Amino acid sequence: MLTLGISTSFSNYAIIIAKAGDVLFNSNDLHFEEKKNITEWFEVALEESKISVKDISKIIVDIGPGGTTSVRTGVAFANSLAYSLGIAVCPVSSIELLSMTSWAQQKTTVLSLIKFMKNDYFIGFYDGKNDIRILYGELADVLPDLLKDEKSLIITGKFQQKVADLFPEIEIINLGIMKGDTELLIKNEDLFSKRALKFPEIAFPISEQNYANNQVHF
Amino acid sequence: MSDLILGIETSCDDTAIALVSENGDVISSVISSQIEIHNEYGGVYPEFAAREHIQTIIPTVKAAFDQAKISPKDIKGIGVTRGPGLVGSLLVGINTAIGLGHGWNKPVIGVNHLRGHLRSADLEEQRVKFPAMVLLVSGGHTFLAQMKNPMEVQVLSSTRDDSVGECFDKVGRMLGLDYPGGPKIDKLAHKGKPTIPFPRPMMDKGLEFSFSGLKAAVSRLLAATDAHEDADVAASFVQAIVEVLIKKSERALKKHPSKSFVIVGGVAANSQIRAAAQKLSDKMGVELCLPPIKWATDNGAMIALATWDYFKAGIIKPPKVQLNLTMSEF
Structure with a gap:
């Protein structure tokens, strides 16, 4: 029984295949001259790891936010593969991956920011104790309440200065984390499996629209 | 049985799926229309079209098989529009088709949307x-x-x-x-x-x-x-x-x-x-x-019939998006 991890939110697409938590294939370990799309990476994964598609029993997919078109390619592929195999798909936010990547390096509260539309951001707040909180809106509207008790925090992504300008009293730590460690899709499999969706439920890429409609599963 | 092709069409604002036999008999055809979504913009809003496709495509595939009362094992292959069209919409159809092809162990062929339209006149009856x-x-x-x-x-x-x-x-x-x-x-x-x-x-x-x-x-x-x-x-x-x-x-x-x-x-x-x-x-x-009016607009059946042509001619085009595909290409 194999787990397939798919991520297309970050600049490097990832296909990861694992068996009972052990990674058998990670596309980030390989390099090809020509850029590959996610389905081409999947075909490389099948060939390299010598597995059968039928052995995949679960799919964990990154649902963004990220490049809207690239996220959709991964989610569309994950949904259809899960449907055709009759297995579950487990959605994970790229914000969550970013935050967990940071937490794995330093156990300090993490604020992850991904700009989405105009001045609106997806904002992840993770303290390692509670489930990640994901909010959406302008930084000046969302952050004051979220950060009112914080004295220092790590910020992932490239918008540290914007937070520093809004909250000069908060110490901001920059670990230089710009993208999530996609192997966390597998390392946190038990947590993500709790969100398993089986048809007629399917995974949706995160957008401001389905966030507002409470259609995003975390 | 293997005598049906699943056609997937998502080049613009319709999520259209059909099962079609070699001689053009349409066993099932399901279209999820987005007219209500785009009406307020007076035309197709590409981002919203792609978002809607991803929500509706799997249920539409399921509905097509339910309508035909057959199982995926009974199909010969899958044909999917690879262009011309809107990039976000095309990518949802193509990535979905590839996923289904892997899961059901069926070949997936990329088809020129324009060739689908040309073949729509032979659906249900060879005219x-x-x-x-x-x-x-x-x-x-x-x-x-x-x-x-x-x-x-x-x-x-x-x-x-x-x-x-x-x-x-x-x-x-x-x-x-x-x-x-x-x-x-x-x-x-x-x-x-x-x-x-x-x-x-x-x-x-x-x-x-x-x-x-x-x-x-x-x-x-x-x-x-x-x-x-x-x-x-x-x-x-x-x-x-x-x-x-x-x-x-x-x-x-x-x-x-x-x-x-x-x-x-x-x-x-x-x-x-x-x-x-x-x-x-x-x-x-x-x-x-x-063609009957229902086959004049975008539909999955025309893509399925065109896919039969590709199969018969041995033209197995990989399902890769090509936005400005011309009539002379496949």
Whole structure:
């Protein structure tokens, strides 16, 4: 029984295949001259790891936010593969991956920011104790309440200065984390499996629209 | 069994899935329309189209199999539109098709959307006699082509600017009609008289089309005066379009003798174009082949039938998006 991890939110697409938590294939370990799309990476994964598609029993997919078109390619592929195999798909936010990547390096509260539309951001707040909180809106509207008790925090992504300008009293730590460690899709499999969706439920890429409609599963 | 192809069409704003046999019998066809979503924008909003496709495509695939009462193991393969079209919409269809192909262990072939339209006239009944003169009139394309057989197509002319469907939608918007404007203009035109002398672009020359000037003429008239009834504007506009399309088709038929005259694409649903095409066919002694109106607009069945052609010709195109795919490509 194999787990397939798919991520297309970050600049490097990832296909990861694992068996009972052990990674058998990670596309980030390989390099090809020509850029590959996610389905081409999947075909490389099948060939390299010598597995059968039928052995995949679960799919964990990154649902963004990220490049809207690239996220959709991964989610569309994950949904259809899960449907055709009759297995579950487990959605994970790229914000969550970013935050967990940071937490794995330093156990300090993490604020992850991904700009989405105009001045609106997806904002992840993770303290390692509670489930990640994901909010959406302008930084000046969302952050004051979220950060009112914080004295220092790590910020992932490239918008540290914007937070520093809004909250000069908060110490901001920059670990230089710009993208999530996609192997966390597998390392946190038990947590993500709790969100398993089986048809007629399917995974949706995160957008401001389905966030507002409470259609995003975390 | 393996005698059906699953066709997947997501090039624009319809999520369309169908199961079709080798001779064009449509075993099932399910279309999830997005008209309500795009209506408020007066045209297709590409980002929202792609978002809707991803929500509806798997349920639509399921519905197509339920309607056909067959299992995925009973299909020969999957054909999916690879272009031309909107990138976000195409990618949802293609990545979905590839996932289904892996899960069901079926081949997946990328198909040219335009070739799907050309084959729509043979759905449910083999109507087309070759060589055939084809007029494709849709929201994205307008061209004349001669088909020697289902795979051999020579494009004779196309539009220099707007497609006919684009022109219909924009004029519909000018007249305050909901998207898509085509069917509503057709209905309105029947209530009016063609009293306004709109231009007939490039009427006297060659086979090429141009519709932007006609669209601009309607816009200028509506901006200058409200003295005309909307129904008369619609009737005059439709008459101009029909005359141009029929004149060019006649010229093409004279130059390239054909056994049948085929009109495909969403605008082929227009009642006045259909009536004028019948007259022209009678005059030229060719057989008129019109797909039933439900197959004139985008649908999965036409993609499935085109996929059969690809299979038979041994053209196994990988399902990769090509946004500006032309008629001469596969």
